[in-house]
Amino acid sequence: MKNLTSTLYRLKNVITIDFIKGIFLTLLLASIAVYLSKLPVLSVIGAMILAIGLGVLWRHIFGQPTHTKEGVTFSSKMLLRAGIILMGFRINFNQIIEAGFSVILIDITVIVFTIVLVILIGRWLSLDRFYTALIAVGTAICGAAAIVAVAPLIGAKKAHTVLSIACISILGTIGTVVLTFVYPILNVDPYLYGFFVGATFQELAHVLAASAQGGSTSEEIAILVKLGRVVLLIPAAIVLAYLFKPSDAQEKNRVKLKKLPVPWFIVGFLASCMINTLVQLPQGFIHFSVSSSVFLLAMAMAGLGLSISFQDVKQAGYKPILVGGMGFLALVLLVPLLLLIF
Template sequence: MEEIKDYLAGIILTILLALTAKAVSTYIPMHIISASVFALILGMLLNPIIKEIYIFNKGIKFVSKKILKTGIVLMGLTLSFSQVLSVGGYSLIVMTFTLMTAFGGGYLVGRLFNMNWKLSSLISAGTGVCGGSAIAAVAPTIEAENSDIAYAISATFIFDILMVILFPIAGRYLGMSDLGFGLWAGTAVNDTSSVVAAGYAFSDAAGSFAVIVKLTRTLSIVPIVMIFSIINARENRRLGIKENEQHEKVSIRNIFPYFILLFLVMVAVKSTGIISADLSNNIASISKFMMVMALGAIGLTTNFNEVSDSGIKPLFHGFIISSLVVIVSFTVQMFIGQL
């Protein structure tokens, strides 16, 4: 019972924040800024106050991690395999080019800025795959410094904040379809929470498509971590550095995003036809509200001043690579006719 009390205050706070964000968003013409974006921004504004009140900490952390993934898993009950496979197939084409851009461009920009390869690689991983999750997975593999991890997360996060606001506006201005926008957001926006916010700010259908694309993209974290493990070992040998016997070995079990499997299980259940349309719509509403809660929680744990103090070079690096990925994703879609 005591454990539940430890989490309750933070959970209630994120529920209230989500309700407030949804209420505020209804007053915005054409829903240009969604409840998810408002929850994120309100959370960041409240961070200086809330971070000093420790009773909220456990619940906020729980919502930012577990509730977001639970919301995505539940969303599987609103989709069929035919939708997932069609969107996932297109995303693989676009994703091939965006990953090449993130890592190839990241390497060149890193050399141009004379940045250490570990920091440059972390920014590329965050931009190309899935934001902070990819950075967290790659960092121990290449034995990155804590400062490099902080800089990389800051560089990708600031761009994500801008994209959550600007992507839906740009998508409407360009007259993009729901599928086209979902592909664009899912392949070009970094963190999963930001993809959710940007996708659903455009439309419910675009949000669903964006999440499918993002989950497909997240799976690339496994081979990428393995590749960087090899690169780091070769770099250590080149520099004459002995392998640290206590260095944690790469474990597929530790880095594999298992919630994606649960998402696919829910899609399989939906594909059987046993979930009625009304129930599916209700689940979709619950799923979206959980995501708004999670984005509010992420905002509550983010101090914008600390993020903005991370230095100029990593921010420029992240901005350049993220911009290139956005352009490449849009251009590839023009050629495959999915805009």
């Protein structure tokens, strides 16, 4: 009873009017994006890209009031994960088994190649090694989530963490928008397109937004490939924590490996897939889950757009953008070769 009372007290402190305002802002932008995506011309872009664009536009016209930050962050992180779990209800577990071996091989190759290459480029450009490590892991695995997880393990400065996230977010958003307009003229198989997106893009949000252009087939394989990269965050973080042993000055910022956040939402996604495989779910329920997933993901994209600050990137200078951009471009060139090999 005492634990229940304590939990309710914490929830009361978190769920404030300002928190609700932040969520409502992402809900409003997502609703507008979904409506616009039904118009003839804008339907090519899709609700998720439009939601990111509206978020960026809102922030740079009206600003993002600090009191809505927690609600916006909740949408861009927690609702993103909830949307992914619901997406699992439209995927059969047999699809995961069939794609399994090639997904693992490509994901491991992508992560090792990217981290090594970005670190070498950072060293060549004389960029701070901790800064470079954060950009490397963000590019190779899962953007901001990977950066936030690894930063305390290697004793990186808070400023480097913030600026690394800003660089990765900007690069991924630009790549997503570009690919959205290029896809219609590529004439590529939706399955291969989804595989490519899942193996190259930094943020989970970027993967979902870019893969939506190829339809359900692209989305499903993209999320499987991307979640494979997310799972590999833990072994990658352990290796980086060992290699980037901080000096005494950074030691106070370092935390233990046991505090590394485990991406539990992947378990929820796999559970949804398993339920859909073992149980004949009503079509109405599946349709509701998919529709809810799309809308929650659009809210997450709006939150992502609201969190993008070009001022942070300007403050970082050109080197981090150049390092991250070269790493991203290398992935774009590498993955098609891996698809031919595997």
